[in-house]
Amino acid sequence: MTQILSKMKFNAVPANVSFPEMEEAILQLWHQKEVFQRSMKEREGGPEYVFFEGPPTANGRPGIHHVLARAFKDMFPRYKTMKGFHVLRKGGWDTHGLPVELEVEKQLGLAGKEQIDQYGIAKFNQMCKESVWEYLSDWEALTERMAFWVSLEDAYVTMNNDYIQSLWWILKQLWNKDLLFEGYKVVPYCPRCGTPLSSHELSLGYKEGTVDPSIYVKFAVKNEKNTFLLAWTTTPWTLPGNAALAVGENIEYVKVKDRSGAQLYLAKELTRTVLEPGYELLEEMKGSALVGKEYEPLFRFDSPAEDYAYVIAADFVSTDDGAGIVHIAPAFGADDLAVGQAHGLPILHTVDAAGQFKPEITPWAGVFVKDADPAITADLQARGLLYKAETYEHTYPFCWRCDTPLIYWAKKTWYLRTSDFQERLVALNHAINWVPDHIRAGRFGRWLENNVDWALGRDRYWATPIPIWKSDAPGSAYLECVGSLAELAAKTGQDLNDLDLHRPYVDEITWPAPDGGTMRRVSEVCDVWFDSGSMPVAQWHYPFANQEEWKTYQQADYICEAIDQTRGWFYTLHAVSTLLFDRPAFKNVICLGHILAEDGSKMSKSKGNIVSPWQIFAEHGADATRWYMYTAGPPGNARRFSSNLVAEVKRRFLNTLWNTYSFFVMYANLAPDWSPATNDKEDAAEETRPNAQLESRNSLDRWLLSELNRLVQDVTDAYENYDVTTATRPIADFVDDLSNWYVRLNRRRFWEGDATALRTLHHTLVTLSKLLAPAIPFISDEIYQNLVVAVEPGEPDSVHLATWPLADESVIDAHLRADMKLAQKVTTLGRAARETAALKVRQPLQQVVVRTRSEEERAGLERVTEMLLTELNVKELAFADDAGDLVEVEVFPLPRQLGQKYGRGYPVIRKTFAQMDQEELARRFDAGESVAVETDSQRYVVEAEDVEVRRSPKAGLSVAEDGGYLVAVTTTLTPELELEGHARELVRRIQQLRKDADLAISDRIRLTMPDTPLLTTLLTAHRDYILAETLTLEIASIPKSGPVADGASATFPLGAEKVTVGLMKA
RNA sequence: GGGCCUGUAGCUCAGCCGGUUAGAGCACUGUGCUGAUAACGCAGGGGUCCGUGGUUCGAGUCCACGCAGGCCCA
Secondary structure, three states, X not given: OHXXXXXXXXXXXXXXXXXXXXXXXXXXXXXXXXXXXXXXXXXXXXXXXXXXXXXXXXXXXXXHHHHHHHHHHHHHHHHHHHOOOEEEOEEEEOOOOHHHHHHHHHHHOOOOHHHHHHHOHHXXXXXXXHHOOOOHHHHHHHHHHOOOOOEEEEEEEOXXXXXXXXXXXXXXXXXXXXXXXXXXXXXXXXXXXXXXXXXXXXXXXXXXXXXXXXXXXXXXXXXXXXXXXXXXXXXXXXXXXXXXXXXXOOOEEEEEXXXXXXXXXXXXXXXXXXXXXXXEEEEEEEHXXXXXXXXXXXXXXXXXXXXXXXXXXXXXXXXXXXXXXXXXXXXXXXXXXXXXXXXXXXXXXXXOOOOEEOOOOHHHOOOEHHHHHHHHHHHHHHOOOEEEEEEEEEEEEEOOOOOOEOEEEEEEEEEEOHHHHHHHHHHHHOOOEEEXXXXXXXXXXXXXXXXXXXXXXXXXXXXXXXXXXXXXXXXXXXXXXXXXXXXXXXXXXXXXXXXXXXXXXXXXOOEEOOOOOEEEEOOXXXXXXXXXXXXXXXXXXXXXXXXXXXXXXXXXXXXXEEHHHHOOHHHHHHHHHHHHHOOOOEEXXXXXXXXXXXXOOEOOOOOOOOOOHHHHHHHXXXXXXXXXXXXXXXXXXXXXXXXXXXHHHHHHHHHHHHHHHHHHHHHHHHOOOOOHHHOOOOOHHHOOOOOHHHOOOOHHHHHHHHHHHHHHHHXXXXXXXXXXXXHHHHHHHHHHHHHHHHHHHOHHHHHOXXXXXXXXXXXXXXXXXXXHOOOOHHHHHHHHHHHHHOOOOOOOOOHHHOOOOOOOHHHOOHHHHHHHHHHHHHHHHHHHHHHHOOOOOOOOEEEEEEEOOOHHHHHHHHHOHHHHHHHHOEEEEEEHHHHHHHEEEEEEXXXXXXXXXXXXXXXXXXXXXXXXXXXXXXXXXXXXXXXXXXXXXXXXXXXXXXXXXXXXXXXXXXXEEXXXXXXXXXXXXXXXXXXXXXXXXXXXXXXXXXXXXXXXXXXXXXXXXXXOHHHHHHHHHHXXXXXXXHOEEEEEEEOOOOOOOOOEEEEXXXXXXXXXXXXXXX
């Protein structure tokens, strides 16, 4: 035992490993060695690679979708660090906004703004501030456990004064450029939350199948007795706000008389669907003929100064639904407001900020508008102004947090004039590398093309206050924008260093206005998306500090989030950067698809199909989870997720990798003549030919190194192109080849301690650990620690501090690759052929006959003959062309060549050839002749290179065929072959017996065997082979009936005999 | 209603510039191999390549129109 210990070079590696436990140990190691910190520090002075962290909110629990995003975020900084870049990984937290407020409202049992005001803004915001960190420890733990390397200690926090001051500075810049303005705009508005919703918030709350009223209303035409314009609406509550009716100028309209005798105008196309049967057609006219007609307003709560209640033309009028005449309420629709402003129509504001009718709307004053729908409908009915009332099912927006139906409502608020920059937004987007590519012109591009001004204001509490002060003098429009705390202090003459830049404290700051009033802050706060979109600037508290850092880190090389951020963070980053700096905020972006449950449905709390990252980590580990995320499909696609899917990845890829590693360590530790120290340094960065020391005459070694270097090349290219799938999947394929081809075929060499083989495998595993480090940081470092750090002083302390491998193109051998592929193909077919004839691989056979597709392939196969013979356990290789009578011939016309040459002639040629004598055809083509095919009208000349002559073995052989290849094996067994088969069978039985007896792999043994005829013959012919294979010192032949020696024994059939073999440790 | 994406075996996914018989893994069944491997090999069942039309000598691949799902926008 001591003897073995002294030879030990690597820590023994158990074949069975608990990945989660191993990962915990690696976390400890990183902690002790401060690997993360050093991965940044040791690259200082190198080129910078800039990553922006999209800030999460810590008042919600992190879920598996966060693991997805963070896995993708993490790999590029790791890769670039290994490439020598300095990558600062500054974290960030999004801390403001409605989600936080709503959580606190819930806690406090408050409902709506009025109650918050009563409760007190100071106390409320204090609660928000604390609530923000509700799940901070969960986030920290998850970040650590999954090895997402990000600096949380110096993370930016959007609610900090420094951050807010930077936002004020940005707003001041925009103010100076006249890009901030207050204007009417119809916004989706949540009456309960008392705030407009941004377009990105709006998108969160659409509900299909919402049922609303659908009513057809009669507007009495002035000076035309008993005549009405028929208009349709699904929002009866907007009718008191009606200012006009719109028609399409070129749409055909009709005037009809219904059974009651009333005359109605409506679109011709819609008469059938809208009108009750029994109407009479009176007139037809274009919409333009209706323009200018005046009608009696339905209600007269306001008496606006402007002209209103007449027919106008609008291009958005359609005949898809309704009556082809559109009710226009400028206060309650974006189109309505636009067309209303164009015609100078009044904005009839009938609804207050709580979504209730104002006092002057006497019948329904104080009623929530949606609740007033039935009463309004009934009122119209009573006055004979309702044509009919139905219900209508459509998609309608609801508040994404509180589920209140939204209303469209004209509100005065602060806007950012992004639409002025629409062309620049689009132009700058072209410079961004989007993954997947289609987002650039597709979803994101489309969004930019349809850019509308950014509604920046929110009538809320816990967010960045808009730093605009307004004079409260009556009728005053005097405004000032404040760009810093110092500026504010100067205006007020106060020391404001301790001022909390939140409501209500900021609201309390006032100063005298030049027009005699007092400057008071406008009530609104900023859309939180402005916070995160401004992080490139604000994370550095720029321009108040960190001028150098800002210079270095102002533009990201890489960001990554899920696709829902197209209108969220991706947009706000791009918008702020374009408006301020006229350049994109990020150069490369991976836009991830969503995570779905195993059955492809959405993961949601209500369905109860949420998968906890912690559970998956505990079962399979973070590496397995990460690897699944990378390899499950293209990053932009939605991906299904479940424990089972991760388990499959672990079993197929991680276990294979681990076992190869474990195998290597076992044999390397047994080998007397080899240690990694005898390997020359493999520091790729320092040598132009990093693999020069690995040269080997062995074709399998050369093949493996060729494949490895090719892999390095492919994976490197993939990382450079942000192609995660290609950076990962080929590694799994390689590991499969490594384990099931290279290692399998070389077992004997490892057993013999072949230094070249060990060196090759060691180098391969170390290189693999580097290639895998960005993706699976735990296992890769575990391997690296044992294979490099533990044995090679002076090497980096962790794979994450190592340099990325360089591909050595000189060892990439395309021919060898092709040869080996062919060998694998032929082996597969050879096994199939054996299978058909029920010949075990253990049974040696005389000959394998192969038909290749070309001379080159034949030559290639000859180069790997030995390997092929070993794998197939046959004595000799022959080629079908040599096999004379055994061969059947077929001439196959190649579709590519002939199709291009003769087009529709190809099927004719194929048909004709099939009917011809194949032997004869083959002879002519082999001789280089061409063959003409003639039809009634055409003559097609087929050259030798247009066909493939295929030769297939006939009878007496067992045959398997695929893709133009054919492999046959001879089925006749000679006594010698049979005996050799028995020898192999015996060896296998003894090996199994050793295993069952729990012997160490290097233990020597003694055997007892009965002196049966077969065994006697066998031992005479193959004694040395059996001794060597099974580490047997001595075989004692005992009488067949005699007792078995002490120790293990096994009884099994061998040939026609049944034998019992006894085993003792020597 | 509009935009973007996806649709290939029971499941997860490949499938290049249109070209030989549409592949791999998982799962299932059978069988074999094995002193690294809960691994691997071989065989079998399993496919209207979402549908319909078109272009072409030839379409999973290109075009058009649909259908279904996802996401986004109205």
